[in-house]
Amino acid sequence: MATGDSVGDCELEHQHGKARVRVARVWHEGSSHVMVEWSVSVSLRSKTLAAYTEGDNSAIVATDTIKNTVYVLAKRCSETTSMEEFGTQLAELFLNTYSQVTGVRVNLTQRPWERVSLDNTPHEHGFKLGSENRTAQVLATKDGNHKVTAGISDLSLLKTTKSGFEGFVRDKNTLLPETRERMMASSIRSVWSYSKTPLDYNETHAKVKNILLSTFFGPSRGGVYSPSVQNTLYLMAKEVLLRVPEIESVYLNMPNIHFLPVNMPSIGIQFKDDVYLPTDEPHGSIEATLQRKNLPTSKL
Numbered sequence: 001m002a003t004g005d006s007v008g009d010c011e012l013e014h015q016h017g018k019a020r021v022r023v024a025r026v027w028h029e030g031s032s033h034v035m036v037e038w039s040v041s042v043s044l045r046s047k048t049l050a051a052y053t054e055g056d057n058s059a060i061v062a063t064d065t066i067k068n069t070v071y072v073l074a075k076r077c078s079e080t081t082s083m084e085e086f087g088t089q090l091a092e093l094f095l096n097t098y099s100q101v102t103g104v105r106v107n108l109t110q111r112p113w114e115r116v117s118l119d120n121t122p123h124e125h126g127f128k129l130g131s132e133n134r135t136a137q138v139l140a141t142k143d144g145n146h147k148v149t150a151g152i153s154d155l156s157l158l159k160t161t162k163s164g165f166e167g168f169v170r171d172k173n174t175l176l177p178e179t180r181e182r183m184m185a186s187s188i189r190s191v192w193s194y195s196k197t198p199l200d201y202n203e204t205h206a207k208v209k210n211i212l213l214s215t216f217f218g219p220s221r222g223g224v225y226s227p228s229v230q231n232t233l234y235l236m237a238k239e240v241l242l243r244v245p246e247i248e249s250v251y252l253n254m255p256n257i258h259f260l261p262v263n264m265p266s267i268g269i270q271f272k273d274d275v276y277l278p279t280d281e282p283h284g285s286i287e288a289t290l291q292r293k294n295l296p297t298s299k300l
């Protein structure tokens with residue numbers, strides 16, 4: 001999406017759109033209802049240089065119109081759809097409707113409304129808010145280039161054992177003791193990029209989330225030992241690429257959220273993997289992208 005227009009001896013790179021258009025959509029499947037709540041941000045790249053340089057708005061699609069288009073498309077989507085499909089259709093709608101629009105970026109976030117189960121029975125129309133958000137981005141251009149990424153944010157995970165950190169650099173500033181027994185906690189953000197359209201974006205998202213969780217924790221009985229957040233992050237990303245062929249790269253941001261041992265020897269309190277001081281900051285900041293080799297370079 002990023003090429004500019006020449007203005008004298010400068011280049012002006014510009015786009016406009018509407019940010020955080022909130023929409024909820026309910027689909028009636030018999031007596032069972034499906035509902036989603038999305039926040040949609042649209043950014044159009046268009047031939048509107050004169051609006052910036054001359055005050056000529058004749059080619060501007062008003063951001064108010066952009067907002068309305070989100071609701072028009074939501075109304076038109078008569079079947080349950082994913083954010084990735086909705087974002088793709090929205091991008092195409094702008095590209096097909098307005099000749100001056102050359103590229104579209106759509107960012108979407110889905111609030112975690114989850115169907116309630118009462119007495120082990122999924123409720124027909126009752127939902128409660130969960131914790132992690134689902135994200136998607138669609139980039140599309142007039143000449144047919146098209147890129148879909150999906151992700152998850154605020155996925156807060158914690159395990160009370162099977163984590164350690166040893167063998168790191170020790171110098172005059174190092175105070176951290178080595179350990180093979182600590183808490184590991186993170187609030188994970190991940191973004192993955194599709195090279196092919198999967199059969200079902202919703203199912204693929206659920207599968208990736210499951211892979212991230214099961215690699216982080218290991219088996220329910222016994223778990224798996226983590227020698228560092230770095231190693232766990234890498235194994236999580238590797239497992240996604242191994243098990244989901246339509247995904248070409250995985251970004252993971254995994255802050256190491258510290259739970260500090262409480263030790264107060266002068267009043268007889270000795271830490272025995274039991275009492276911790278939870279903290280938010282500072283936190284370790286660990287992120288990486290794993291991608292398949294020899295990917296064609298993106299034109300977006």
Ligand SMILES: O=c1[nH]c(=O)c2[nH]c(=O)[nH]c2[nH]1
Nearest residue numbers: 165176227228229230256284
């Ligand atoms: O898993 C960890 N990785 C680090 O890089 C690090 N640094 C640190 O102080 N604790 C930890 N833990």
